[in-house]
Amino acid sequence: MRGLHWFRNDLRLRDHGVLSALSDRVDEWGALFVFDPTLLDSKRARNRDRFLIECLLSLREELEERGVPLWTVSGRPEQVVPRVARDLRADVVSFSEADTPYARRRDEGVRTALESRHHQVLSLRDHTVFGPSEILTKKGTPHSVYSPYRRAWWSAWSAAPRWPATRLRLPKRPIEIESGPSEDAIANLGLPETPRIGPAGGEAAARRRLAAFLEKRVGRYATDRDIPAEDGTARLSPYLRFGVLSARRCFADALAHADANPSAREGVDKWLDELVWREFYAAVLSNRPEVTTRNFRPEYDALAWRQDPEGLAAWCEGRTGYPIVDAGMRQLVETGWMHNRVRMIVASFLTKDLLIDWRLGARFFMDHLVDADPASNNGGWQWAASTGTDPQPYFRIFNPTKQGERWDPDGRYVRRWVPELEGIASKFLHAPWLAPQPPGAYPAPVVDHAQARARALDAYRAARARYG
Template sequence: MASSTLVWLRNDLRIGDNPALAAALKNDAPVHAVYVLEQDKGLRALGGAAKAWLHESLKVLNSDLAGRGVRLHYCEGESKTLIPELVGTTAAERVYWNRRYDPGGRAHDSALKTGLRADGIEVESFNGSLLIEPWDIATKQGTPYGVFTPFWNALRDKPIAEPIGRIEKHEPIDPPALELGITPGWADGMMAHWSVGENRAKHMLTDFLDDLLVNYPRDRDVPRKHGTSQMSPHLRFGEISPRQIWFAVRHLIDAKPAMAEAGGKFLSELAWREFSYHLLYHRENIANHSMQERFDAIDWRSDTSALHAWQKGQTGIPIVDAGMRQLWQTGWMHNRVRMLTGSLLTKNLLIDWRKGERWFWDTLVDADPANNPASWQWVAGCGADAAPYFRIFNPVTQGEKFDPDGEYVRRWVPELKDLPDKWVHKPWMADAGVKDKAGLKLGATYPEPIVDLKASRSRALDTLKR
């Protein structure tokens, strides 16, 4: 059997700007790619929503890779065993992959790399997921950044490598039959809201830059509007790279200087993702450990019924319920509402942020190993660059500000669709006549609030201050 090159795909399900794949295709030897649904100890298993996305994305990628002459393999189990086995069955002399940055993944990959090299296999890893490696950006003291704004200022001055241009193409093959053992289960229905794959991601970026970016600084906070790129799941699975987005925006700003403010704001959000990976790399497992250790002393409440009400969008707080139902049905939630739902759970209900992070990990199609825990710690106040503990979002005033006509709430909480705008974010305050006219019976057709916002805010402040 002729020797080959094996590319191990993880969060990089694309052809373009894929350093590991590009390096493999430069060789004359046949190229095989593999995706392993990993079950190794120490690695975080994908949530249900992510599996649903992955199932569809791999089917698209299989066809795309075949057009480049690359055969895609799929397997489930322990990659520490499966990768060496596949090296043998494909007669691979080289194994390439793009790096991951969580502590467990890094340790796992390092051990596998050592073992393969000991067997005489060439192994090389690349940066296929970030604008800049976490070890290539540091404070003036040479320490990792812990505050976003200085990190963002430094990142803007760093040279970012341009996306890989032309990728070599081998003789096309017929797409192999891909037997996906992935069982999305409950999350399968949410994929009706999405189209997946590299080409879809590129089209979404183009449409966003052409039509939505100009109003992005204003519209990004309005849940009822399609004002954000909604590209986070494509980024999470690497159907598009952050470098491709970065340079597309930079080129637009160069061509249209009037777009500098809007483009800069969007790039700063891309930089937040980058900052989250910086934290993921330089700190202990941030999905389990508070970045500010003093918050480990919090006496979190154990309230299973409240947690379940929050998960199912039955808290009686309309904009929170709207967000949680949007999440359950689509696998995505507007970012402003993510902050409000997280604040209610961690501050008003005083439930451990890790329980919220794990729920989002299972139900978000864009559940990212860095963004998800870093953002939860930001809301909870225990992150490296967190909202101060005394910042507690009021979901009523936030709803009135960012969803003033209640359109977002009415879409996802139809029980409240006939309430006047004045009461749609605080139905418990409407008088009996208003509720009767709207066909609303609190405690029957829609829940009473599970928590008093004012009293729970005081309780949170007292607890967190201690």
């Protein structure tokens, strides 16, 4: 039997659920990656495109060592995948399932086209440890709050841990065919000209980063994770997003590290709880795919978001006049990355201080983040906007000045990204408008936080009142 694996957000060979299942069904195989024009936009997400291409190059190299071709073709998957499957006379086409409404439609289209041409389809959901219908409430319904989900998640793990596969399981041999698709989309696209700013792509790099994080930093994670000037987190999210590393591998290695180093236990536990957040948001998206465009809590559907193109542009361009917000947005646009604490601050600022619809912020993040993940991004944005799963009420509104003073007390993060503030006295760094001579090159605040807070509270209260 002959298999074709369609790689998507599962760009690895190790601990790969679908490839392992494929190896039980076929003897020979080849691999395909499709550059879908709907998802690829190298103008905005150049850091992400570079990361993706590096991951593909590294995957191709590993496959070539085994004689297995990785064909890369541009086009709509509904057309490309069945065409390649036909040309290669593949008996089975496999892929890892995805959850967004777009991915589901696309995959349904591909599946129908393949099955109508008598190819078998093998698909599994493998990007989290537990699937969306495995962790349920006692009533058998999906969880809508993180804490009980987390407890249920760990009970499921204790009852039957999901360890990563200990050995590589791939079909026996490369596909026996003279030639495959002639297009080489990676070569046509090429690496973006700008130099790499973020992490290097590829499975080996991911595993090195995980090992280095556990070795050097996880012990201090519980304290360092909120300090944006520190390199205190794992920075593994791009690898997890593209499936270059399996979530099972992260759990297994971290737990083994804590067993061997009891002093690291607190940091490991905290870190793994963050990975459980990832699982939680993935389950929410899978069970409620409409959250990509709709509030998780319908009581906020009537919220009167402001139309404020100038405020939105100031936020996107990092010139709101609030240093921690501007530092974060500039870091995002330049590098494709932003620290989690700062993501929370800028998202609160957009949705509460500017009262701009979370969907616009979420879109901007999806356009720029290297780790742009529809589930975690949506969860994070709806958390910040108080429209999501979080039981904390709408009156949690971050004060951007206090957040800056608390999490960037020595100003290292802000000074790195907002050079206009270089010369300002430290005590005014997070509120430069209070300085006797505010720096001329830096904008005045686009809103007064106290007034904006009152305005947001009124708007949220009114929406709830209208909902009844």
